[in-house]
Structure formats: structure tokens, C-alpha cells
Amino acid sequence: MDINEVKSQFPIFSKKINGKQLVYLDSSNSAQKPASVIKKLDNFYKNEFSNIGRSIHALSVNATNKFEETRSNVKKFINASSKDEIIFTKNATESINLVASTFGQKYIKKGDEILITELEHHSNYVPWHYLRVNKGAVIKFAPINDDGDILIDKFKKLINSKTKIIALTHLSNVTGTIVPIKEIIEIAKKKDIPVLVDGCQSAPHIKIDVRDLDCDFYAISCHKVYGPTGVGVLYAKKKWLEKLPPYIGGGGMISEVKKDKVTYAPLPEKYEAGTMPTAEVVAFNESIKFMQSIGIENIIKHESELTNYALEKMRKINSVNIVGNPKNKAGVISFTIKGIHPHDISTIVDEEGVAIRAGHHCCQILHERLNLSATARASIGIYNTTEDIDILCKAIENCKKIFGLK
Amino acid sequence: MDLKQLYQDIILEHGKSPRNFGKSEKYTHEAKGYNPLCGDKVQIFLNLNKDKKVEDLTFEGSGCAISMASTSIMTELVKGKSLEIAKKIVLDFLDMIKNTQQIKSEELDEDQKIKIMSLSGVKQYPMRVKCATLAWHTLNSAMLEKKEEVNTEAFD
Numbered sequence: 410m411d412i413n414e415v416k417s418q419f420p421i422f423s424k425k426i427n428g429k430q431l432v433y434l435d436s437s438n439s440a441q442k443p444a445s446v447i448k449k450l451d452n453f454y455k456n457e458f459s460n461i462g463r464s465i466h467a468l469s470v471n472a473t474n475k476f477e478e479t480r481s482n483v484k485k486f487i488n489a490s491s492k493d494e495i496i497f498t499k500n501a502t503e504s505i506n507l508v509a510s511t512f513g514q515k516y517i518k519k520g521d522e523i524l525i526t527e528l529e530h531h532s533n534y535v536p537w538h539y540l541r542v543n544k545g546a547v548i549k550f551a552p553i554n555d556d557g558d559i560l561i562d563k564f565k566k567l568i569n570s571k572t573k574i575i576a577l578t579h580l581s582n583v584t585g586t587i588v589p590i591k592e593i594i595e596i597a598k599k600k601d602i603p604v605l606v607d608g609c610q611s612a613p614h615i616k617i618d619v620r621d622l623d624c625d626f627y628a629i630s631c632h633k634v635y636g637p638t639g640v641g642v643l644y645a646k647k648k649w650l651e652k653l654p655p656y657i658g659g660g661g662m663i664s665e666v667k668k669d670k671v672t673y674a675p676l677p678e679k680y681e682a683g684t685m686p687t688a689e690v691v692a693f694n695e696s697i698k699f700m701q702s703i704g705i706e707n708i709i710k711h712e713s714e715l716t717n718y719a720l721e722k723m724r725k726i727n728s729v730n731i732v733g734n735p736k737n738k739a740g741v742i743s744f745t746i747k748g749i750h751p752h753d754i755s756t757i758v759d760e761e762g763v764a765i766r767a768g769h770h771c772c773q774i775l776h777e778r779l780n781l782s783a784t785a786r787a788s789i790g791i792y793n794t795t796e797d798i799d800i801l802c803k804a805i806e807n808c809k810k811i812f813g814l815k
Numbered sequence: 816m817d818l819k820q821l822y823q824d825i826i827l828e829h830g831k832s833p834r835n836f837g838k839s840e841k842y843t844h845e846a847k848g849y850n851p852l853c854g855d856k857v858q859i860f861l862n863l864n865k866d867k868k869v870e871d872l873t874f875e876g877s878g879c880a881i882s883m884a885s886t887s888i889m890t891e892l893v894k895g896k897s898l899e900i901a902k903k904i905v906l907d908f909l910d911m912i913k914n915t916q917q918i919k920s921e922e923l924d925e926d927q928k929i930k931i932m933s934l935s936g937v938k939q940y941p942m943r944v945k946c947a948t949l950a951w952h953t954l955n956s957a958m959l960e961k962k963e964e965v966n967t968e969a970f971d
Contacts, residue, residue: 748831749880750878750880751879752853752879752881752946753879753880756821756940756942757822760818767853768852768853769853769854773854782854782855782877783853783854811818811822812827812831813827
């Protein structure tokens with residue numbers, strides 16, 4: 410794989426930021442878009458636009474076909490059994506809310522337990538919190554160690570007869586921990602407990618095979634997979650989508666509407682009410698094709714080499730502390746500098762064209778667990794190079810210089 | 816944009832060694848402020864004497880260099896002033912950051928004006944404005960005896 414060729418597919422890198430070459434290290438937040446995705450959006454609106462599934466004119470038929478092509482390709486991308494198991498949502502947050510709400514409605518009673526972990530993003534905690542408020546559910550947090558790894562023994566002990574669902578991330582957006590999700594799902598399956606996996610961070614960076622994992626639900630954020638904003642995916646086993654009640658009600662998700670009753674459309678439309686982000690879903694197919702064109706093995710190889718390069722180089726900088734040291738770490742590198750607040754770091758490196766994130770990254774529980782109020786985070790995408798890391802490290806040195814640190 | 820304008824020596828120095836840091840033993844007013852975007856927290860302790868003069872003003876909290884320096888400088892400038900003038904200085908400061916980049920207060924001497932003006936560089940960094948203004952809004956809340964915590968997302 411020629412990384413420069415890959416990078417050249419992203420128009421944004423020809424732009425200057427603060428007069429400098431852009432070093433984009435905020436892909437965990439949202440990834441940049443290749444030209445093929447941008448072109449597809451443009452072309453769809455210019456030449457092919459129509460709403461889907463409602464009309465029988467040529468444009469609508471074509472748009473519907475394109476929309477469904479993306480669904481088929483997502484199915485292939487994550488190795489689902491059926492297209493009916495792929496639901497398009499507004500974002501991964503909505504995907505998780507969909508499950509929490511519908512599963513909660515049907516299966517959660519007062520005192521029932523929901524098991525999540527200390528690693529979770531707010532979007533995999535707050536939707537379950539609603540069930541605590543509305544249904545009297547109990548939320549248990551599986552603990553992690555200081556390295557950022559889930560303590561499997563403690564996790565096992567938190568599972569009991571009241572545990573109704575387990576929800577956890579595949580890859581932490583703070584520590585970069587790649588969670589041994591298969592092992593955890595096997596534990597859950599022995600007790601017949603369904604598992605939701607938050608795949609926001611994993612989908613762009615590691616191989617996803619929902620059948621091999623045997624997870625019940627898997628949430629994906631398309632804009633993190635080099636795709637457009639406004640689209641998320643929920644993978645769910647068909648048996649759940651058939652059993653669970655619908656989520657948002659409206660047009661497109663119904664079968665028959667009478668004054669005294671409403672019946673619902675078959676899958677997957679049952680969960681896709683109202684006008685969908687049509688152009689974005691159509692364009693998302695190009696993101697998957699982009700991933701497929703590079704190949705997940707090449708992506709993993711490039712990103713893990715770069716992560717190791719970055720970790721080695723950053724650890725050598727005095728006063729820099731890398732947050733978390735999990736057994737299996739992806740290219741999410743949160744760090745602190747003793748004596749400089751992460752917001753100051755972010756502002757100063759930005760001046761050098763380096764885009765990183767600072768704050769709690771929507772993980773207040775995790776930051777509290779690690780006794781940190783905020784961290785700076787450099788996160789790697791397929792387009793990053795060793796040169797990007799070198800520029801980041803130089804910018805970190807500049808922070809230290811401004812703050813008079815050695 | 817100019818980093819040197821933002822991170823002036825006076826800001827770095829106050830950020831590193833904030834003045835009036837720590838809870839005072841005696842205070843008549845207090846207020847809490849929170850910036851949910853970055854997690855910055857500040858708590859202000861204000862002691863007004865019977866003549867409504869700011870006898871003491873201290874704070875506790877954590878945050879970036881800008882927010883620590885801004886809070887530290889604020890306590891220095893407001894201490895010793897009457898409540899009425901303190902309120903005016905706060906409004907002047909917020910006006911400077913948001914609009915004028917000039918400080919109007921006639922109550923401040925030249926040295927104090929230089930100090931307060933050192934924070935004006937933040938205007939060029941819209942994402943950092945709230946770092947600078949959190950403590951001032953919180954002091955305002957303490958002076959107005961408001962009960963609820965100041966939240967940076969609630970003001971513009």
C-alpha cells in the first residue's frame with residue numbers, strides 16, 4: 410500500500426491550516442472523506458436525486474436501488490446474515506438508543522440489571538440511564554485496571570440472573586483498548602444474555618465479523634468510517650428486530666394504517682421511519698468501497714506500525730504521559746503533559762496545523778476512574794504518516810517551550 | 816492569530832501560580848461554575864464587609880492556563896473594591912472579551928488595565944473565550960446571590 414497515494418485521495422490535505430500543512434489526528438472524533446465519497450454526494454444531488462421507496466418513477470427506482478446497494482455492501486462489510494439485519498439510523502448514538510429504548514420497553518423491569526463498562530462513551534451509557542430513570546433498571550459498571558483493560562474476572566462476577574443485557578465498546582476512544590469482545594460475548598452467551606457492541610471506533614480500524622462475534626447488536630458511526638455525517642448503522646440479529654417493538658413512528662415504517670390500528674412494515678423498513686439521509690447512505694457505499702480497496706489487513710498493518718512509532722516517540726518526550734497501556738492498543742493515543750492543560754496543548758499544536766482533541770472525549774466516567782479531568786488525544790486514520798507524528802511531537806515540544814518546561 | 820498574544824508571560828505566570836487560590840475561612844457569598852465542554856470547574860468565595868466592600872475574594876478549581884490566569888487576575892483586581900464597582904468591572908471585562916477589546920473601567924489604574932487587557936488575546940480563539948469568562952460569570956453569580964451553578968453552555 411502506498412500511503413501517499415491513499416492520502417492523495419483526500420482533498421482536504423491539499424488545504425493549509427493556519428498556513429501549515431494539515432496534520433489531522435482527530436479521526437476518532439470524525440474521519441476525513443475521500444474524493445469518491447464527496448463526488449458521490451455531489452453526483453447524487455446533481456443527477457440522481459429522488460426520495461426512495463415512495464414513488465415509482467425512474468429516479469426514485471434508481472435512488473432506491475442505490476440505497477439498497479449500500480445496505481448490501483454493509484452486510485458484506487460486517488458479514489451479517491441478511492440485509493434485513495442492517496438498519497440505517499441518524500448516527501451510532503441513535504442506533505444504541507434504538508436498542509435501549511425498544512429492548513427496555515419490552516424486556517426491562519424494575520431491578521433488572523444492565524451491564525456496561527467504565528470504558529464507555531456517553532452514548533453507550535446515557536441511553537441505558539433512561540431505563541434506570543424510567544424503568545428502575547440498575548446499571549453496573551464493569552471495572553478496568555489502570556492500563557485500560559477490562560478485568561474479565563470481575564466482569565464475570567457482575568453477571569447474574571438479573572442481568573438482562575450487556576453493552577460495551579469494541580475499542581475505547583480514550584485508551585485505544587481493543588476489547589476482547591469475542592471472549593466476553595462467549596461468557597454472555599453461556600448465560601444467554603444478549604450483547605450490544607459499540608463499534609464506533611472499531612469499524613474503521615479492525616475487522617468486523619458479526620457472525621463470528623455472535624453479537625446481538627452492533628452500532629457503527631459512518632462518518633468515522635470515512636463516510637458522510639448523518640448516517641449510522643445498527644446491525645441486529647433478525648430475531649431481535651422481529652421481536653422488538655418499532656422505534657420512531659411515521660411514514661415508511663408502516664404496513665397498514667387504520668383509524669383503530671396500525672401495522673408495521675417488514676424489516677428493515679420497520680425501523681426506518683421518515684425520509685432517510687438518502688444521499689449520505691448512497692455515498693456511504695463509496696466509503697466501504699474505499700476501505701475494501703485498501704483491504705482491512707493493510708489498514709491494520711499501517712495503523713499499528715504508525716501507532717507503535719507514535720507511542721515510542723511520544724514516550725521519549727519528558728513530561729508526556731500516555732493514558733492507558735492496554736494489552737492490545739489501537740491508534741487512539743490520549744496523553745497529558747505535566748504542567749500544561751490539554752486545552753492549552755490543543756490550541757498551541759493547532760497553530761502548527763495539528764488537529765487533536767482535548768477534553769473528556771464524552772467519557773467522564775473513564776476520566777474519573779483514571780483521576781484525570783481532561784486529556785489531549787491524537788487519533789490515527791488511514792491517511793496519517795510518520796511525518797504527521799514527527800510534526801505532532803515537534804508541536805508538543807513547542808508547548809513545553811511556551812510553558813517553560815524542560 | 817498569534818500564540819504570543821494569547822500566552823503572554825503574565826498569563827503563563829498567573830496560570831502557574833494563581834493568586835488567592837484556596838477556600839477562605841470567612842466568606843459571605845459563594846458560587847460554582849462549570850464548563851461541561853472541557854470539565855473546567857471553579858468555585859468562588861467572596862467576603863463582603865458591612866460597607867459592602869470586597870474584603871476577600873478567593874477561588875478553588877482546575878482548568879487550563881487561560882482559565883486559571885483569568886480567575887487569578889480577577890481576584891486581584893476586584894479585591895478591595897466596593898460591590899458596585901466590582902460589578903462594573905465584571906461587566907466591563909465581559910464586554911471587552913466579547914465586543915470592544917478595550918477596557919472602559921475608570922476604577923482600574925494603568926497597571927491593572929494592562930493586567931486585564933492581557934486576557935483580550937482570547938477573542939481571537941472563539942473556542943477559548945469561555946475559559947476566560949467562566950470565573951467572571953461565576954463571580955457575578957455570587958454577587959447577585961444566585962443559587963444555581965453557572966454553566967458556560969447557558970450563556971453566549
